[in-house]
Amino acid sequence: MTTPPDSKLQTHLNSCVRCGLCADSCMYYKAYKEAKYIPAAKVKIVTAAYRRFPKKKISEKMLREMVDLLFGSCTMCGRCVKHCSIGVDIPYLVRKGREIVAAMDKVPSSLQATVDAALRSGNNMAIPADEFRDTIQWMEEELQDEVNDPAACIPLDQPQKNIHYTLNPREPKFFPLSITAMAKIFYAARERWTLSSKFYDVTNYGLFSGDNSAARQIAGNLYDETHRLQADRLVLGECGHGTRASRWEGPNWLQTACDFEVLSAVELMGEYIRQGRIRLDKTLNQKIYTLHDPCNLVRNGGLCNELRFVVQNAVVHLVEMTPHGVDNFCCGGGGGNLAMSEYNERRLKTGAIKAEQIRQTGAKVVITPCHNCVDQLIQLNHTYKLGVEIKTVAEIVADALILT
Amino acid sequence: MALGALLLCKMLFIVRLWSLIRAGAPKDLSKPMGSVCKGVVYSYTKAMLPHHKESARLHLPTFTAGLVFHAGIFLSILTFIWFIVTTVFDCSMPQMVTDSCGGFLVATTGCGMAILLKRLFNRELRALSCADDYISNGISSLFQLATAGYLFFHEPLSYYIVASLFFLWLPMGKTRHLLYFFAARFHLGFFYGRRGSWPITRE
Ligand code: SF4
Ligand code: SF4
Numbered sequence: 001m002t003t004p005p006d007s008k009l010q011t012h013l014n015s016c017v018r019c020g021l022c023a024d025s026c027m028y029y030k031a032y033k034e035a036k037y038i039p040a041a042k043v044k045i046v047t048a049a050y051r052r053f054p055k056k057k058i059s060e061k062m063l064r065e066m067v068d069l070l071f072g073s074c075t076m077c078g079r080c081v082k083h084c085s086i087g088v089d090i091p092y093l094v095r096k097g098r099e100i101v102a103a104m105d106k107v108p109s110s111l112q113a114t115v116d117a118a119l120r121s122g123n124n125m126a127i128p129a130d131e132f133r134d135t136i137q138w139m140e141e142e143l144q145d146e147v148n149d150p151a152a153c154i155p156l157d158q159p160q161k162n163i164h165y166t167l168n169p170r171e172p173k174f175f176p177l178s179i180t181a182m183a184k185i186f187y188a189a190r191e192r193w194t195l196s197s198k199f200y201d202v203t204n205y206g207l208f209s210g211d212n213s214a215a216r217q218i219a220g221n222l223y224d225e226t227h228r229l230q231a232d233r234l235v236l237g238e239c240g241h242g243t244r245a246s247r248w249e250g251p252n253w254l255q256t257a258c259d260f261e262v263l264s265a266v267e268l269m270g271e272y273i274r275q276g277r278i279r280l281d282k283t284l285n286q287k288i289y290t291l292h293d294p295c296n297l298v299r300n301g302g303l304c305n306e307l308r309f310v311v312q313n314a315v316v317h318l319v320e321m322t323p324h325g326v327d328n329f330c331c332g333g334g335g336g337n338l339a340m341s342e343y344n345e346r347r348l349k350t351g352a353i354k355a356e357q358i359r360q361t362g363a364k365v366v367i368t369p370c371h372n373c374v375d376q377l378i379q380l381n382h383t384y385k386l387g388v389e390i391k392t393v394a395e396i397v398a399d400a401l402i403l404t
Numbered sequence: 405m406a407l408g409a410l411l412l413c414k415m416l417f418i419v420r421l422w423s424l425i426r427a428g429a430p431k432d433l434s435k436p437m438g439s440v441c442k443g444v445v446y447s448y449t450k451a452m453l454p455h456h457k458e459s460a461r462l463h464l465p466t467f468t469a470g471l472v473f474h475a476g477i478f479l480s481i482l483t484f485i486w487f488i489v490t491t492v493f494d495c496s497m498p499q500m501v502t503d504s505c506g507g508f509l510v511a512t513t514g515c516g517m518a519i520l521l522k523r524l525f526n527r528e529l530r531a532l533s534c535a536d537d538y539i540s541n542g543i544s545s546l547f548q549l550a551t552a553g554y555l556f557f558h559e560p561l562s563y564y565i566v567a568s569l570f571f572l573w574l575p576m577g578k579t580r581h582l583l584y585f586f587a588a589r590f591h592l593g594f595f596y597g598r599r600g601s602w603p604i605t606r607e
Pocket of ligand 2: 025026027028038039042073074075076077078079080081090091330
């Protein structure tokens with residue numbers, strides 16, 4: 001094998017002993033009980049690809065298999081890593097394999113279209129600027145009604161604020177009330193904040209497509225916009241992979257450390273609660289709640305405890321899933337799978353594990369700080385007839401706010 | 405011959421280690437949220453225990469057999485070094501110790517064979533496997549058995565042939581995880597420690 005320059009890559013390409021003990025940690029294997037879904041099978045194909053690429057050609061058959069295994073059979077959730085006998089970073093290798101596929105222009109077309117839309121329009125749903133402005137204006141009116149203050153606003157493109165806040169484009173497109181929820185929290189905290197009308201998209205599907213130059217450009221858009229707005233902090237809206245992309249991967253893609261603070265909405269809400277900038281009355285949220293841990297915020301983002309701190313301040317009855325926290329199962333929508341319609345059936349089938357976890361809690365509401373997870377959970381709710389509501393953290397915090 | 409194989413084995417591992425060192429420590433420009441040091445310590449310690457590792461919990465017999473098997477490999481390597489020392493310095497081990505080691509190595513060989521049989525008979529594991537898996541397990545088990553045999557019967561020829569094969573294979577087969585295991589645990593500790601995910605402070 002040609003020696004790759006990176007010690008992490010060298011290590012993980014040489015570590016798997018094919019003991020197969022990782023099998024049960026992966027929802028794909030659990031759902032299908034087929035050898036090809038064992039995490040080690042994904043390691044195996046990436047290792048084989050690295051033996052060839054870039055010097056030798058990768059056959060069409062192998063490439064097809066790589067696409068199916070690395071895109072359609074892995075959400076890069078990382079659950080298998082902790083349970084691997086050796087400590088092989090399987091999602092890291094899967095991402096490396098996706099880089100090879102991207103270099104050969106074979107990224108599933110639906111995922112590629114999402115990346116292209118973000119590159120072209122600044123947001124992955126290609127929402128026109130006018131439509132976005134209209135939605136924000138409408139949500140501003142909702143906010144004014146809700147807080148009973150005609151001066152309450154959702155600022156757009158205002159420079160020199162403390163916070164440049166970002167959204168998942170699913171919010172203006174499908175769930176605009178979550179924007180109002182966060183705006184209500186900002187209102188209560190008397191925050192100086194703004195949205196950008198051009199670069200507000202927190203998502204970065206370059207993380208999933210394996211195209212580092214696209215990922216770099218998308219991450220750069222947010223960083224440049226934060227500079228242009230002269231904001232002190234970039235706050236990442238409720239999106240697992242988007243937070244990972246901007247908070248953790250972005251500086252490495254851009255080869256520069258951030259000169260402003262980057263934090264997630266969950267951390268910000270935690271900060272407001274600790275500093276007494278917002279006060280919550282958890283008795284306003286009286287149902288039975290459970291919490292879905294987005295892989296990229298919790299297992300891969302270190303927010304396990306912070307997330308619980310915020311949620312426990314906002315609801316009375318929280319029933320944890322089994323397992324939860326860093327051991328939680330992915331909802332099935334990660335890794336770009338929600339964007340890849342090619343794998344819809346598989347995505348819903350693997351989601352059965354999450355659906356069962358939810359059912360076992362007896363909860364009436366599932367809270368999750370990720371709009372992609374929200375989307376998948378809504379589909380699981382429908383498919384598996386769970387009869388639950390799905391809410392973001394901002395929504396339940398906004399519901400518990402005491403406005404003085 | 406076996407000593408030569410051991411030296412070659414050492415050299416190949418040094419080359420691999422040098423390649424890792426030359427590639428440098430991981431670089432990460434994001435602002436850390438946790439401690440790399442604590443993450444690495446956790447990675448080498450608690451993270452390996454069944455309480456923290458679902459795969460070990462769910463497959464306790466295989467996990468235990470694996471641990472015993474690996475203990476057997478390390479004991480066999482130490483015994484080999486001991487044989488060299490005794491040849492040079494003309495000393496010996498008490499009979500009780502050699503018999504106990506021999507007995508233990510028979511047991512560890514049994515564990516190796518059990519793991520090999522599992523690989524042979526489990527359909528999914530078989531599908532995942534390649535020649536390296538069978539050779540690595542076979543040769544490591546054989547080395548332990550040969551060590552036990554030498555401890556009991558003092559028959560050097562077959563022992564040193566098997567030992568030579570083992571040392572030649574060690575840095576080439578998947579057995580090279582002797583080195584990469586430690587590197588992988590370091591990288592995991594670095595990654596998850598930095599991100600504040602490890603050590604896990606809440607279950
Ligand atoms: S548990 Fe780790 S070493 Fe074992 S097969 Fe899975 S990835 Fe490979
Ligand atoms: S990262 Fe998640 S989906 Fe991918 S192999 Fe591991 S457990 Fe399975």
